[in-house]
Amino acid sequence: MQIRELDLKELQTVYEVLSQLRIELSYKEFEDLIYDMRHMEYKMIGIMDREELICYAGVAVQTNLYHKRHLYVFDLVTDKKYRAKGYGKMMLDYLVDYAKMGMCENIVLSSGFAKEDAHRFYEENGFDKKSSVFLKTL
Numbered sequence: 001m002q003i004r005e006l007d008l009k010e011l012q013t014v015y016e017v018l019s020q021l022r023i024e025l026s027y028k029e030f031e032d033l034i035y036d037m038r039h040m041e042y043k044m045i046g047i048m049d050r051e052e053l054i055c056y057a058g059v060a061v062q063t064n065l066y067h068k069r070h071l072y073v074f075d076l077v078t079d080k081k082y083r084a085k086g087y088g089k090m091m092l093d094y095l096v097d098y099a100k101m102g103m104c105e106n107i108v109l110s111s112g113f114a115k116e117d118a119h120r121f122y123e124e125n126g127f128d129k130k131s132s133v134f135l136k137t138l
Contacts, residue, residue, distance in 0.1 A: 045094070
């Protein structure tokens with residue numbers, strides 16, 4: 001088992017796990033968005049057991065005025081076959097080291113309103129709920 005950066009040749013593997021979280025996202029849309037996000041140094045990180053993706057995180061080091069230099073976690077999902085076995089925590093521990101190596105001050109993420117289990121998981125792993133997200137659909 002290893003944690004490593006995934007490459008564009010592994011998009012189908014990533015999609016199979018990510019679509020468990022982003023159920024509304026078609027493969028074509030996913031592929032287009034991944035290519036669009038490359039300009040922001042979006043990284044796909046996976047916990048792999050041989051060729052099988054167990055846990056996925058999509059991240060990018062970003063800078064803004066309120067979080068300063070930080071690691072933004074766009075997506076974090078464990079394959080449903082492997083949930084509640086410590087892989088999410090293993091990924092978060094890896095991301096802490098990844099953020100420190102990137103000279104980040106924080107790790108930032110957003111989680112949906114109806115995700116009590118996810119919120120509890122993040123809080124148990126040292127995250128504090130700091131704000132609400134507002135969205136206006138155009």
